[in-house]
Amino acid sequence: MRGTGTDRATLQRLLTAHARTFALTLRLLPWDLREPLGITYLLARASDTIADAMAIPPERRLILLEALQLALAKWKLGETSMRKPEIQEGECTTSEAELLSAMPVLITSLELHTDGPAMFQLWRRILDGQLFDLRRFFPGAPPLAREEMEHYCLLVAGGVGEAWTRLISRHYPGILDSGHEELPRMIELGIAYGNGLQLINILRDRHADRELGRSYLREEEVPSLMALADEWLDGGRQYCARLRPGRVRYATVIPLRIAIRTLKHMQRNPQRSGVRLKRSAIYGVLLEALPSLVLPWRGNPAS
Numbered sequence: 001m002r003g004t005g006t007d008r009a010t011l012q013r014l015l016t017a018h019a020r021t022f023a024l025t026l027r028l029l030p031w032d033l034r035e036p037l038g039i040t041y042l043l044a045r046a047s048d049t050i051a052d053a054m055a056i057p058p059e060r061r062l063i064l065l066e067a068l069q070l071a072l073a074k075w076k077l078g079e080t081s082m083r084k085p086e087i088q089e090g091e092c093t094t095s096e097a098e099l100l101s102a103m104p105v106l107i108t109s110l111e112l113h114t115d116g117p118a119m120f121q122l123w124r125r126i127l128d129g130q131l132f133d134l135r136r137f138f139p140g141a142p143p144l145a146r147e148e149m150e151h152y153c154l155l156v157a158g159g160v161g162e163a164w165t166r167l168i169s170r171h172y173p174g175i176l177d178s179g180h181e182e183l184p185r186m187i188e189l190g191i192a193y194g195n196g197l198q199l200i201n202i203l204r205d206r207h208a209d210r211e212l213g214r215s216y217l218r219e220e221e222v223p224s225l226m227a228l229a230d231e232w233l234d235g236g237r238q239y240c241a242r243l244r245p246g247r248v249r250y251a252t253v254i255p256l257r258i259a260i261r262t263l264k265h266m267q268r269n270p271q272r273s274g275v276r277l278k279r280s281a282i283y284g285v286l287l288e289a290l291p292s293l294v295l296p297w298r299g300n301p302a303s
Contacts, residue, residue: 010102011038018045018099024286028251032171036115037164039106044126046099046106051130054212055091062134065127072124115167122163129155133214143215149202149225152216154191157198161190161239168248175244186242192235193256199229200259203266207273222270229263240292250292257285 008031015023015038022041026034050056050064064085084103092100110116129152136148144152165186168175176182202209202216203225209216217225236256243249258277265275277285 010105011035011042014042014099014102017095018042022255024282025251025254028247028254030171030247033167033248036110036113036119036167039110039113040119040123040163042099043103043106043110043123046103047123047127047130049092049096049099050085050087051134053087053092053096056087058134062131065131065134069124069127069131072120072127115170118163118166122159125159126156137214139213141213141215143218146221149199149216150195153195153198153202157194158191159194161192161194162187164194164252165190172248175246175248176242182242186239189235189239189242192232193239196229196232196236197255197259199225199232200262203229204262204273204275226263226267226270229259233259233263245292245294245296247293250289253289253292254285257289258282261285 012023012027015026019026019038019041026038026041029037047065047068050061050068053061056064064087068085084100087097087100110119113119132152132155136144165183169183169186176186203222206215206217206219206222233256236259240249240253240256243252261277261281262275265277266272
């Protein structure tokens, strides 16, 4: 990165405060991957904070996110610069206000970064998903149809899998099984992996979301959607198996193992939601995944 922007200490502090598990995996990555991914995550988290701010009327949340969407479109044409949304006192917590206040410096940092255009495109795609969410869940709105739910997963998470794959292919093409020849298949698997992680979140939080007026699924669909989540996570398994051992694969494996454990908990008690792994279980996952740093997986063509 050139010029001024987000220094490493500030970025890490914001990630620790607002990313939790994601911050753990990011710290394992080389800085040239950690920085653009970390900044983009925080910007997406900031726009998600606006989308979920219950103290802000839905109509104004929609206006604020549409203004961000328009600013991103104009930024792509070089017509304008982006600013932080105008949030009034009492409309968010102190921690959320800190994140929103950091948006200008995060945006500047991404503008200066060589991966900036791709990361802004990813943020715009996630923002499209956040806007879809706000527009779709009007008062009394019915649950999402299966096609809508899958589209939503693709916008807010599947695109992350694609962007992640393109980023590591650009910086470290040797990590992939056959370099750029493997890229289309890895993108396909990365999208499935991202969709699976998002569907786990939807299943886990479905009761709390329903209380907020957001029904992403019907309760009778839970068994089939758990099967779909497992199918999508299998894409994650194949994805990780095609990465060469090292820090990138280690960081990529950790969310997969956490998601698999969470899904197993939910499958044992399908009526329960809000499943969260204990911190000790998270550390257990970190230890279990350590062989990914140095050892090839059985049958791994990349190794």
